Amino acid sequence: MTPRGKQTVRDLRRSSRSTLLRHLYFHGPLSRQELGTATGLSAGSVSNVTGELLTDGLIEECGSVESDGGRPRILLRVTPGQAHLVGIDIGETQVRVTLFDLALTELASADQPLLAAHDPERVVRMIASGLDQVLAAAGVPAENVLGIGIGVPGVVEQGTGADPGADVVVHGQTFDWDAVPFGRLLREHTPLPLYVDNGAKTLGQAEMWFGAGRGSRHAVVALFGSGVGACVIADGARFRGASSSAGEWGHTKVHVGGRPCRCGSRGCLEAYVGAEALVERWDGTVPGTSEKAGLAALLRAAEEGRPSAVALLDEAAELLGAAIADLVNLFNPERIVIGGWAGLLLGPRMLPAIDEAATRYALSYPRSRTTITLSDLGPDAVTLGAATLPLTHFLDSGGEMPDHLATVAAL
Amino acid sequence: MTPRGKQTVRDLRRSSRSTLLRHLYFHGPLSRQELGTATGLSAGSVSNVTGELLTDGLIEECGSVESDGGRPRILLRVTPGQAHLVGIDIGETQVRVTLFDLALTELASADQPLLAAHDPERVVRMIASGLDQVLAAAGVPAENVLGIGIGVPGVVEQGTGADPGADVVVHGQTFDWDAVPFGRLLREHTPLPLYVDNGAKTLGQAEMWFGAGRGSRHAVVALFGSGVGACVIADGARFRGASSSAGEWGHTKVHVGGRPCRCGSRGCLEAYVGAEALVERWDGTVPGTSEKAGLAALLRAAEEGRPSAVALLDEAAELLGAAIADLVNLFNPERIVIGGWAGLLLGPRMLPAIDEAATRYALSYPRSRTTITLSDLGPDAVTLGAATLPLTHFLDSGGEMPDHLATVAAL
DNA sequence: CTGCTTACTTCACGCCGAGATTTAACGTCT
DNA sequence: AGACGTTAAATCTCGGCGTGAAGTAAGCAG
Numbered sequence: 001m002t003p004r005g006k007q008t009v010r011d012l013r014r015s016s017r018s019t020l021l022r023h024l025y026f027h028g029p030l031s032r033q034e035l036g037t038a039t040g041l042s043a044g045s046v047s048n049v050t051g052e053l054l055t056d057g058l059i060e061e062c063g064s065v066e067s068d069g070g071r072p073r074i075l076l077r078v079t080p081g082q083a084h085l086v087g088i089d090i091g092e093t094q095v096r097v098t099l100f101d102l103a104l105t106e107l108a109s110a111d112q113p114l115l116a117a118h119d120p121e122r123v124v125r126m127i128a129s130g131l132d133q134v135l136a137a138a139g140v141p142a143e144n145v146l147g148i149g150i151g152v153p154g155v156v157e158q159g160t161g162a163d164p165g166a167d168v169v170v171h172g173q174t175f176d177w178d179a180v181p182f183g184r185l186l187r188e189h190t191p192l193p194l195y196v197d198n199g200a201k202t203l204g205q206a207e208m209w210f211g212a213g214r215g216s217r218h219a220v221v222a223l224f225g226s227g228v229g230a231c232v233i234a235d236g237a238r239f240r241g242a243s244s245s246a247g248e249w250g251h252t253k254v255h256v257g258g259r260p261c262r263c264g265s266r267g268c269l270e271a272y273v274g275a276e277a278l279v280e281r282w283d284g285t286v287p288g289t290s291e292k293a294g295l296a297a298l299l300r301a302a303e304e305g306r307p308s309a310v311a312l313l314d315e316a317a318e319l320l321g322a323a324i325a326d327l328v329n330l331f332n333p334e335r336i337v338i339g340g341w342a343g344l345l346l347g348p349r350m351l352p353a354i355d356e357a358a359t360r361y362a363l364s365y366p367r368s369r370t371t372i373t374l375s376d377l378g379p380d381a382v383t384l385g386a387a388t389l390p391l392t393h394f395l396d397s398g399g400e401m402p403d404h405l406a407t408v409a410a411l
Numbered sequence: 412m413t414p415r416g417k418q419t420v421r422d423l424r425r426s427s428r429s430t431l432l433r434h435l436y437f438h439g440p441l442s443r444q445e446l447g448t449a450t451g452l453s454a455g456s457v458s459n460v461t462g463e464l465l466t467d468g469l470i471e472e473c474g475s476v477e478s479d480g481g482r483p484r485i486l487l488r489v490t491p492g493q494a495h496l497v498g499i500d501i502g503e504t505q506v507r508v509t510l511f512d513l514a515l516t517e518l519a520s521a522d523q524p525l526l527a528a529h530d531p532e533r534v535v536r537m538i539a540s541g542l543d544q545v546l547a548a549a550g551v552p553a554e555n556v557l558g559i560g561i562g563v564p565g566v567v568e569q570g571t572g573a574d575p576g577a578d579v580v581v582h583g584q585t586f587d588w589d590a591v592p593f594g595r596l597l598r599e600h601t602p603l604p605l606y607v608d609n610g611a612k613t614l615g616q617a618e619m620w621f622g623a624g625r626g627s628r629h630a631v632v633a634l635f636g637s638g639v640g641a642c643v644i645a646d647g648a649r650f651r652g653a654s655s656s657a658g659e660w661g662h663t664k665v666h667v668g669g670r671p672c673r674c675g676s677r678g679c680l681e682a683y684v685g686a687e688a689l690v691e692r693w694d695g696t697v698p699g700t701s702e703k704a705g706l707a708a709l710l711r712a713a714e715e716g717r718p719s720a721v722a723l724l725d726e727a728a729e730l731l732g733a734a735i736a737d738l739v740n741l742f743n744p745e746r747i748v749i750g751g752w753a754g755l756l757l758g759p760r761m762l763p764a765i766d767e768a769a770t771r772y773a774l775s776y777p778r779s780r781t782t783i784t785l786s787d788l789g790p791d792a793v794t795l796g797a798a799t800l801p802l803t804h805f806l807d808s809g810g811e812m813p814d815h816l817a818t819v820a821a822l
Numbered sequence: 823c824t825g826c827t828t829a830c831t832t833c834a835c836g837c838c839g840a841g842a843t844t845t846a847a848c849g850t851c852t
Numbered sequence: 853a854g855a856c857g858t859t860a861a862a863t864c865t866c867g868g869c870g871t872g873a874a875g876t877a878a879g880c881a882g
Contacts, residue, residue: 007426009838009869015418016839033860042840047862070859071847155776171776218653232741234650241645241743242629245777248740253772254667256733265772267733322667322678329659330643330741332652361664361676365566365582366656420838420869427870444829453871458831481828482878 017398031073058399087387088150097130098383108137118175128189147390151199151382155245165194193402195389204231206385211377216334224343228270269323273316275342317350321357328362339375347374428809442484469810498798499561508541509794519548529586539600558801562610562793566656576605604813606800615642617796622788627745635754639681680734684727686753728761732768739773750786758785
């Protein structure tokens with residue numbers, strides 16, 4: 001029931017390269033010595049493989065440390081400027097393109113406003129021009145880019161062929177995108193490898209790599225914005241399900257048959273605690289108009305003690321706690337991280353109540369093994385998380401440089 | 412973020428053995444020729460590895476097929492009697508021990524009634540005596556048993572050491588088992604490898620191997636009995652979460668703050684649609700007394716058109732549909748299988764309503780990629796599913812025979 | 823009996839990681 | 853200053869792996 005593909009002896013080398021590269025990436029500069037004990041590879045193999053990685057230019061020596069009495073250890077690290085990554089956030093109001101080096105240091109960024117029209121062709125052209133801008137600004141040639149990670153709204157249907165990124169199809173309700181062949185449109189503008197996922201999921205990735213999820217192998221990043229979403233991490237990798245749409249937490253039912261939701265159903269979590277819903281219930285604002293200001297006003301009112309605002313937030317905390325309890329029962333994570341812009345805003349006030357409600361609603365065994373924390377990442381994290389998509393591929397493959405010419409030829 | 416362990420060249424061989432063994436196991440007798448094309452291994456490697464498996468006695472030749480004009484193909488299959496498996500179901504009312512051969516054909520079975528007392532020591536003694544009975548009845552020596560799979564009620568905390576089965580701790584509310592060192596107790600009676608999991612999960616395994624879940628890589632088996640549980644299969648393997656308790660679906664909230672549940676919380680699915688809850692709501696029966704008869708009576712009443720019974724079942728179908736919609740949204744499976752004794756009883760009547768409600772409550776994209784079906788396995792499937800636990804280990808390891816003496820020495 | 827087709831086996835090859843051995847690069851002691 | 857001890861890294865040998873080519877086995881048709 002768990003078939004593993006056949007492996008040849010070459011895969012062993014790739015696995016070793018990947019292990020060393022990944023270890024160097026995450027655990028800073030290390031000597032060959034330390035790498036050996038940390039990864040379990042013999043000293044000989046470490047020497048051999050690191051030598052290969054050095055001649056490939058993927059890693060470099062950076063100083064040395066004395067080792068009481070003996071030959072000093074030479075430290076190795078991943079060469080930050082050897083390759084670059086692009087992360088793109090297609091948000092509700094803008095398209096943001098950011099260029100990173102391998103260490104995920106931001107090199108250049110380009111924002112373009114996205115007003116009413118969400119025409120796919122237009123978005124793709126904005127991506128292409130943003131790409132040109134950041135590459136020119138940083139003076140990085142396109143061949144040096146490992147790949148482009150993109151966070152889009154809606155459900156992303158992953159491709160399966162030789163160039164999976166180009167087969168991506170996006171179904172986005174908020175943009176009125178119905179089966180948009182997003183990968184194919186993009187492929188007309190760039191030969192670079194494409195990695196597309198839902199924006200909430202890329203934000204979750206950033207949270208796992210650099211935020212509050214760091215260090216856990218099983219976690220759920222709950223994203224609390226206009227709507228509500230989640231990114232489930234199981235055993236260190238994003239849980240996708242059969243067609244990559246797993247983790248649609250916002251439409252979990254908290255009151256079956258209750259409040260109507262924009263998804264067409266009733267009683268969804270999002271219809272009660274999404275920022276859009278909260279603001280509408282607070283002051284009757286029409287959906288879509290300045291939610292952030294409205295939510296801030298709600299929070300101020302609650303902090304001033306206005307009973308209706310306090311009651312609304314208390315109810316939201318209760319429901320969020322119950323819905324988080326469902327996540328705890330179903331996914332049994334080590335950690336739950338609450339993020340998203342609304343989460344950042346309301347989290348400090350609501351966390352104690354959410355935590356307490358989750359304890360009341362969840363089963364005690366899994367609840368006792370989970371901690372609920374707030375995100376500690378800014379909103380720019382979507383591009384960062386998007387950039388981790390090609391980076392993950394790079395590390396998994398043991399530092400394989402994509403052959404852009406072949407990609408172009410494969411069109 | 413997805414570290415893979417180091418691999419040596421020996422692991423390659425194990426992987427090849429596992430691939431071939433597994434393919435032979437699931438796809439019946441095959442020639443070396445067909446094995447090669449199916450697994451991707453070269454003809455030379457297939458010959459080499461099958462030769463090894465043949466001398467180990469794990470596989471055997473069984474006839475041949477003409478191949479137009481040329482040398483006939485020799486068919487290979489896993490030797491059914493080469494090793495044996497034990498599956499144990501610790502149910503509410505009895506302990507059932509069944510001995511299987513490698514092909515999971517039932518060889519012998521022993522039932523022992525479990526009345527009021529669920530004392531762990533007593534249960535373990537019943538297992539030991541049942542084990543002796545089935546081995547004696549079938550004339551199989553204990554050294555020939557690959558391992559013992561056990562389905563227990565409650566949350567199972569898996570061990571991590573060299574003998575993980577012996578470190579298993581069980582938290583079972585229905586049996587009043589609080590952190591029972593079940594593995595350690597069992598280890599005092601038998602040196603055989605132990606594999607313990609929740610009974611609902613082993614039932615789910617059986618459903619995936621031989622039931623309605625066959626052939627899908629992502630599925631959720633929803634079990635509908637006195638309580639409600641689920642077994643989540645992700646990418647062909649059971650989804651465990653951080654501490655093996657993932658899939659506790661019964662305590663998902665369908666009405667936050669609603670009906671009190673036996674878990675101490677409120678609004679749980681189980682408090683509305685569990686057989687215990689249904690029967691209680693139907694005729695006020697005290698929990699625990701003859702639920703099966705009560706549920707059958709409820710079904711008869713509904714089929715006779717009694718409005719209160721019809722309304723109760725309709726409401727249950729609506730809630731089940733909504734809760735299944737949550738599963739669809741969160742796990743994005745290819746298939747959802749409804750099983751369990753109450754599911755078998757009520758399923759034929761309720762499935763259309765459940766299916767329709769799930770469509771109303773779930774997001775259309777994942778819903779359109781999921782089918783909801785009824786289980787087609789009998790209640791004896793728990794022991795069968797339990798036996799797949801050691802079998803899975805056997806196939807994964809490439810047909811490694813456990814060294815029982817070493818296990819004994821490790822005490 | 824010869825030739826043909828197909829299934830399987832054997833073997834040389836390149837590559838792998840482990841582990842032992844050798845070389846390199848320091849500090850220190852005489 | 854030079855020999856020595858110590859530790860890090862590089863090199864080398866070895867058994868093992870899967871591949872792919874060459875060789876062998878086993879049937880059938882003429």
